[in-house]
Amino acid sequence: MMANQNQMERYKLYQWIHMVSFAVNDITLYLDTHPEDQEAMEYFNHFKELRMQALNEYACQFGPLTVDTASPEGKWLWSTQPMPWEGGCF
Numbered sequence: 001m002m003a004n005q006n007q008m009e010r011y012k013l014y015q016w017i018h019m020v021s022f023a024v025n026d027i028t029l030y031l032d033t034h035p036e037d038q039e040a041m042e043y044f045n046h047f048k049e050l051r052m053q054a055l056n057e058y059a060c061q062f063g064p065l066t067v068d069t070a071s072p073e074g075k076w077l078w079s080t081q082p083m084p085w086e087g088g089c090f
Helices: 002-033 038-062
Strands: none
Touching: 002 038
């Protein structure tokens, strides 16, 4: 039962990372053509921060998804964890 709950939490966090990453990517495209839009920059910064928080939380709990979060506890975890395509996310 506990393993199932852990998997569900992992999946929810993984989905959240996908959602905020989409927002970051989408606003990046907009900013490429509207670099002076201050409201868009605030939106970008907000979602970039949410994304980094989620990636760091995921790395601490389940291992890194990106090289940016490969050492959440001062240890190099990038090559020691299963990659997402190896079933490392679920």
